[in-house]
Each structure stands twice: as structure tokens, then as C-alpha cells.
Amino acid sequence: xxxxxxxxxxxxxxxxxxxxxxxxxxxxxxxxxxxxxxxxxxxxxxxxxxxxxxxxxxxxxxxxxxxxxxxxxxxxxxxxxxxxxxxxxxxxxxxxxxxxxxxxxxxxxxxxxxxxxxxxxxxxxxxxxxxxxxxxxxxxxxxxxxxxxxxxxxxxxxxxxxxxxxxxxxxxxxxxxxxxxxxxxxxxxxxxxxxxxxxxxxxxxxxxxxxxxxxxxxxxxxxxxxxxxxxxxxxxxxxxxxxxxxxxxxxxxxxxxxxxxxxxxxxxxxxxxxxxxxxxxxxxxxxxxxxxxxxxxxxx
Amino acid sequence: xxxxxxxxxxxxxxxxxxxxxxxxxxxxxxxxxxxxxxxxxxxxxxxxxxxxxxxxxxxxxxxxxxxxxxxxxxxxxxxxxxxxxxxxxxxxxxxxxxxxxxxxxxxxxxxxxxxxxxxxxxxxxxxxxxxxxxxxxxxxxxxxxxxxxxxxxxxxxxxxxxxxxxxxxxxxxxxxxxxxxxxxxxxxxxxxxxxxxxxxxxxxxxxxxxxxxxxxxxxxxxxxxxxxxxxxxxx
Ligand SMILES: Nc1ncnc2c1ncn2[C@@H]1O[C@H](COP(=O)(O)OP(=O)(O)OP(=O)(O)O)[C@@H](O)[C@H]1O
Ligand SMILES: [Mg+2]
Numbered sequence: 296x297x298x299x300x301x302x303x304x305x306x307x308x309x310x311x312x313x314x315x316x317x318x319x320x321x322x323x324x325x326x327x328x329x330x331x332x333x334x335x336x337x338x339x340x341x342x343x344x345x346x347x348x349x350x351x352x353x354x355x356x357x358x359x360x361x362x363x364x365x366x367x368x369x370x371x372x373x374x375x376x377x378x379x380x381x382x383x384x385x386x387x388x389x390x391x392x393x394x395x396x397x398x399x400x401x402x403x404x405x406x407x408x409x410x411x412x413x414x415x416x417x418x419x420x421x422x423x424x425x426x427x428x429x430x431x432x433x434x435x436x437x438x439x440x441x442x443x444x445x446x447x448x449x450x451x452x453x454x455x456x457x458x459x460x461x462x463x464x465x466x467x468x469x470x471x472x473x474x475x476x477x478x479x480x481x482x483x484x485x486x487x488x489x490x491x492x493x494x495x496x497x498x499x500x501x502x503x504x505x506x507x508x509x510x511x512x513x514x515x516x517x518x519x520x521x522x523x524x525x526x527x528x529x530x531x532x533x534x535x536x537x538x539x540x541x542x543x544x545x546x547x548x549x550x551x552x553x554x555x556x557x558x559x560x561x562x563x564x565x566x567x568x569x570x571x572x573x574x575x576x577x578x579x580x581x582x583x584x585x586x587x588x589x590x591x592x593x594x595x
Numbered sequence: 596x597x598x599x600x601x602x603x604x605x606x607x608x609x610x611x612x613x614x615x616x617x618x619x620x621x622x623x624x625x626x627x628x629x630x631x632x633x634x635x636x637x638x639x640x641x642x643x644x645x646x647x648x649x650x651x652x653x654x655x656x657x658x659x660x661x662x663x664x665x666x667x668x669x670x671x672x673x674x675x676x677x678x679x680x681x682x683x684x685x686x687x688x689x690x691x692x693x694x695x696x697x698x699x700x701x702x703x704x705x706x707x708x709x710x711x712x713x714x715x716x717x718x719x720x721x722x723x724x725x726x727x728x729x730x731x732x733x734x735x736x737x738x739x740x741x742x743x744x745x746x747x748x749x750x751x752x753x754x755x756x757x758x759x760x761x762x763x764x765x766x767x768x769x770x771x772x773x774x775x776x777x778x779x780x781x782x783x784x785x786x787x788x789x790x791x792x793x794x795x796x797x798x799x800x801x802x803x804x805x806x807x808x809x810x811x812x813x814x815x816x817x818x819x820x821x822x823x824x825x826x827x828x829x830x
């Protein structure tokens with residue numbers, strides 16, 4: 296039983312991280328119908344930014360809490376500026392081009408960013424400091440769920456609640472929903488659609504950066520390639536839940552995270568990916584639009 | 596109030612509008628009639644800044660607007676009810692109306708306009724918490740018109756409001772259009788395939804054929820015109 300709970304928490308932790316990344320995929324897809332293949336790299340850049348900033352702040356003797364808060368802020372802002380710039384440079388000029396063009400541009404951006412970080416850093420894993428201390432009150436449960444798992448769960452839950460409120464209640468959120476549902480009409484009621492698209496990239500990138508920071512601190516090392524793996528997994532989760540749907544991305548992420556955790560725990564870690572992708576294939580066969588996605592006819 | 600001078604609009608290399616000249620006076624209802632594919636919707640989209648003209652000028656209240664982005668044009672007082680209504684399907688009726696007032700900040704004025712529209716279309720008040728996509732065609736048309744009016748426009752562009760509606764519902768909608776013109780003093784630019792109905796409520800009319808204006812006159816004169824009768828009125 297205890298083992299089950301341990302796996303459960305491990306699955307939820309993975310799911311949270313996937314969700315933080317998957318939200319960016321699904322939001323961008325919802326608004327402009329593009330799979331932003333460079334999104335995983337944004338997550339990786341968030342992690343590297345966190346590494347640089349937290350190291351510097353620690354050297355200057357900032358207290359841990361200040362280091363964590365400032366690092367998260369810096370990683371989110373820096374990654375957001377990448378997300379914003381990528382859209383402006385690589386996608387916006389191609390908005391009225393055939394659908395394949397921005398997709399290829401996205402893959403190009405992904406390769407570019409990976410190699411850019413590879414050259415600027417190194418291909419080896421670099422150690423990442425643990426930003427979450429061992430909380431005293433977590434001590435009795437430490438054999439089931441670590442402090443850093445708990446931090447991941449709490450922070451991502453908060454991020455998702457804030458995002459949901461923003462989309463549901465704010466003026467910007469309403470503009471995002473309207474633009475996702477009918478872009479031409481959004482223009483006709485006076486929404487600045489270009490701004491809405493920029494805000495979508497900024498929001499998705501900031502969330503991914505927070506995910507990057509959390510997982511880097513949890514695992515303790517990063518390299519230029521982490522965005523690719525995590526990106527594919529989160530993308531899988533978004534498709535599983537129904538790409539374009541925000542609750543779908545969260546649901547898909549938790550299903551994927553839990554499946555992986557239980558497959559690893561009860562079968563073998565060798566089968567982690569096999570289970571994850573089998574699940575995806577099954578769902579796509581029986582529910583092609585994903586769990587919460589709308590069945591739409593692809594118009595190409 | 597609105598003047599189109601020599602408008603040429605293209606889709607890629609295909610020219611949809613040829614040297615359109617057209618004026619709308621403040622307070623009037625004008626109608627643009629024409630067959631399928633004549634370029635009626637394109638004319639409205641050119642005015643709204645969604646398909647801006649490649650050459651020519653569009654002057655609204657003395658200022659050129661043909662180079663402005665769509666949201667600026669809405670701010671100046673031009674709102675459109677596009678062909679096919681384009682209700683935001685997953686937003687509620689109330690949220691759809693709210694989007695119409697997206698560029699306004701005057702809370703009092705917005706609340707007053709909302710009351711006016713709910714009184715004009717009581718069914719919308721009843722359904723205000725339902726998703727817009729669940730409404731019937733006629734209700735969606737009422738919602739689309741109301742959403743455009745929530746911007747408190749001086750000029751309302753209506754693209755085929757009768758499309759797909761039962762005759763009785765169409766009649767109701769047209770009565771409301773006249774009422775808005777009378778009570779709110781909103782200038783109306785009405786695009787219709789149902790030329791007969793449109794010319795009955797309009798003051799003046801333009802006839803569009805293959806992207807060119809071929810005729811314009813007082814509405815009653817067009818109704819009596821033999822060529823118009825034969826081509827558009829089925830007489
Ligand atoms: N997005 C587009 N891309 C290319 N061509 C277009 C586009 N929209 C319209 N056209 C073409 O421009 C011409 C004018 O179309 P428009 O929709 O303005 O006509 P309309 O008078 O509104 O017709 P209807 O009565 O069917 O609504 C048509 O030949 C049409 O095929
Ligand atoms: Mg049309």
C-alpha cells in the first residue's frame with residue numbers, strides 16, 4: 296500500500312510537470328492551430344536561466360527564499376521573452392502561408408535553440424542546485440513523498456489555478472477564448488489578435504520555465520537535450536487530452552504521469568515509454584480528438 | 596458619413612472589387628444588393644479593415660480609415676455583423692455581448708445598452724447563461740446584431756441578416772433593424788440577397804455585379820426598375 300502511494304505521488308509529480316509544459320502546446324494550438332515544436336526548448340532555456348541566476352544569487356549570499364523567488368521570476372521572464380521572440384520571428388511572418396511552413400519553421404527553431412545552448416554550454420549534464428530544502432514538517436512522510444515533490448505539486452497547482460482564473464475572468468482571458476473560437480470575429484469586435492497571440496506565447500513559455508526550474512532542482516542536473524524529451528512527453532499528454540483544450544492538457548498530463556509511474560514501479564522502468572505511447576495510440580484509435588477534444592474535421 | 600472612393604480589393608491575385616464608389620449619409624439605411632459572389636461581403640470586409648483595399652480611399656467622418664487596423668475602425672464607430680453571424684460558440688450569450696463592448700470602458704453606458712438590447716430581444720435575456728452555439732439561427736442573428744450594437748456604433752454593417760431564417764423571423768429582424776435606425780439613430784449599411792425586403796426598408800440602394808457598382812438610386816426607384824425587377828426581384 297505504501298509503495299502504491301509512493302508511486303501515486305511520483306505519478307502526480309510527473310503529471311504536474313507535463314501539465315506545465317503541455318498547457319503551452321495546447322494554448323498555442325488553440326489560438327493559431329500550430330504545434331510549437333520549439334516549446335520544449337523554452338522549458339530547457341527556463342532551466343538553464345534558473346541555473347545561472349540561482350548560482351549567481353547564491354554566490355552573492357542571498358537567503359534561499361529570495362534565491363528561489365528571484366530565480367523563478369527571472370526564468371519565467373527570460374523564457375517568456377524567447378517565446379515572444381520566436382513567435383514574432385518564426386511564426387508571424389508565415390501566418391498566411393500554407394500550414395506546413397510554420398510547422399517546418401517550428402522544427403527549425405527547436406533545432407536552432409538546442410544547438411545554441413549546446414554551443415553556449417556543453418553537451419554534458421551540468422549539476423543543478425537543489426532549490427527546495429527538506430521541510431521539517433515533511434519529515435514523517437519523507438519515505439513516501441519528498442519535499443521537492445510536494446513543492447512541484449503545490450507550485451503547479453497554484454500556477455494552473457491562476458491560469459484558469461485569468462482565462463475565465465480577465466479581459467485578456469476572454470479575448471484569448473474569443474480569438475481561439477473565431478479569429479475573424481475577434482478582429483471584428485476590436486480585439487488586437489496579434490497581442491493576444493503574443494500573450495499566449497508569453498504565458499505558455501513562463502509556465503514551461505517554471506516547470507523546467509522545478510524538475511531541474513528535483514533531478515539535480517540538466518543539459519541541452521532535456522527539452523526534447525520533456526517536450527515530446529508533454530505534447531503526447533496534450534494530444535491525449537485533446538489538443539486545444541486546457542482541461543484536456545491537464546488531464547492528459549496526469550494520466551500520462553501516473554501511467555509512467557505505475558508502469559515503472561510495477562513492471563520495469565524499461566517499459567515506461569512503451570506504456571505511455573501505447574496509451575496514446577489506443578486513445579487516438581478510439582477517440583481521435585483526444586479525451587476532451589472536440590471532434591473537428593481537419594481542413595488542410 | 597462614409598465614402599468609398601475607387602476601391603480595388605484583391606484576394607491574392609484575384610481582384611474582387613473594381614473601382615467601388617459609394618457613399619452613406621448619416622442616419623440613413625442603404626442597401627447593397629447583388630448575386631452570389633458579386634463582392635458584397637468583400638465590400639464590408641474592406642470597410643472593416645479585414646480585407647483592406649489595395650488602392651482607393653475609405654473616408655469615415657472626414658478621416659481616411661483604409662490603412663487602419665480592424666480594432667481602430669471599431670473604436671471609430673463602425674461595427675459589423677458578418678455573414679453567417681459568427682457567434683463565439685462556447686461563450687455564453689452574456690459573454691458574447693460582453694465581447695461586443697470589448698473596446699468600451701464606460702460601465703454605465705454598457706449596462707444601459709445591455710438593458711436596451713435585452714428589452715429589444717427578450718429571448719436573449721432568458722438565454723443569457725447558455726453557450727451561444729446552442730441558440731437557433733434566428734436567435735443567433737439577434738445575438739450577432741446585439742453584439743455589434745454593444746459597441747455603440749454610429750454605422751452598423753449588416754451582411755445578409757436574413758440568411759437561412761424563416762420568413763417570419765426575417766420579418767421580425769428587419770423590423771428591429773428599422774427600429775434601431777429610428778430610435779438609436781444608427782446608420783445602417785445592409786447587404787442582402789433578398790433584394791425585395793432590403794429595398795423596402797432602405798432609403799437608397801446600390802447594385803453590385805461582378806465586383807462593380809452598376810446602378811444606384813432611391814430604393815423605391817430601384818424597386819420599380821425593370822432591370823432590377825428581372826435580375827433581383829424575381830418579377
Ligand atoms: N477568402 C477569399 N479568398 C479568395 N477569394 C475569395 C475569398 N472570399 C471571397 N472570394 C471571392 O471574391 C468574390 C466576391 O466574394 P464575396 O464573398 O464578397 O461575394 P458576396 O457578394 O458576398 O457573395 P454571397 O452572396 O455568396 O455572400 C467571389 O468571387 C469569391 O469567390
Ligand atoms: Mg457574402
